[in-house]
Amino acid sequence: MICAQQLENYQTQGVVVLRGVFKDWISTLNRGADYNIAHPSSRAITHQSADKTGRFFEDFGNWQQIEEYRQFVEQSPMAAIAAQLMQSKRVQFFHDHYLDKAAVSSVATPWHQDMPYYFVEGMQNISFWIPLDARQKQFSLKCVAGSHLWPKLIMPTKWSNSAEFYADSSEFMALPDIDNGDDQILSWAVEPGDVVAFNFKTVHGANANNINSVNRTISFRLVGDDARYVQRPGKTSPDYPNINQHNGEHLREDWFPFIYG
Ligand SMILES: O=C(O)CCC(=O)C(=O)O
Incomplete structure (x- = not known):
């Protein structure tokens, strides 16, 4: 399903674009997204500020409530592709x-x-990262090649005001000046059916959507054999209150089921 070059790109650059792999699933995902917008969960966030036009809406953790998302997670080739790219025997849905x-x-x-x-x-x-609308390169996801191999995690911030996300950020490093640095930035024009697959450590972002159409994306997050629970210095995003886990444990299977292997 994945060629050697695509695997190497994922492993060395922390990101790869796969063309057309989910084209048979786009109408299902669109129906799921329509339902999601009409029925946002309590985790939904709208980023909007007085000095900015438009809005940026996000929602998390709906796959068990939205039938179309569930079908995609359980029946599409995503889990098998994830196993190959992660080089993992098993795949757990996050x-x-x-x-x-x-x-x-x-x-x-x-x-x-x-x-x-x-x-x-x-x-x-x-x-x-699965776009539900075609995206020109300029409005697509941008990823910093090789940043998944950086030695320390970048300090997380609140997207609304750039404040530190956790009260104590001492374990993280500051974000380098990506836009004025030497790092290679990878990004691609994409069509519905394509996917940009990237590591949780890959530094990424996206420009503002300055064109006259909405940008909708559904991202699915999965983990492999070496994934372990780690306590962060505060409430995570998404937050799973009462998760009741300890450092070094596999993610609990009743909340994060195995979908491959
Ligand atoms: O689409 C975007 O603007 C950002 C996506 C993103 O940050 C993600 O999927 O992790």
Whole structure:
């Protein structure tokens, strides 16, 4: 399913684009997204500020409530592709993340890594960023090649005001100046059916959606054999209150089921 070059890209650059792999699933995912927008969960967040036009809406953890998301998670080739790219025998489902940026929104997604926001550590993990609308390169996901191998995690911040996400951020390093540095930035124009797959440690972001159509994306997050629970210095995003886990444990299977292997 995955060729040697795609695997090497994922392993060395922390990101790979796969063309057309989910094209048979786009109408199902669109129906799921429509339902998600109409029935946001209590975890939904809308980023909007007085000085910015448009809005940026996110929701998390709905796959067991939204039948179309559940079908995709359980029946699409995603889990098998994840096993190959992560080089993992088994695949555990972590969470789904729906994002949409309104047409002509001036809200960008800042550079960040996902892992510091999560209670997960390890190298075998993957996000499938699946655009539901075609995206020109300029409005697509941007990833910093090789950043999944950086020695320390980047300090997470609140997207609304750039404040530190945790009260104590001493274990994290500051975000380098990506836009003025030498790092290679990878990004691709994408069509519905394509996926950008990236590691939880890969630094990524997206420009504001300045064009006259909405940008909708569904991301699915999965983990592999070496994933372990880690206590972060505060409430994570998404937050799972009462998870009742300790450092070094596998994620609990009743909440994060195995979907492959
Ligand atoms: O689509 C975007 O603007 C950002 C996506 C993102 O940060 C993610 O899927 O982790």
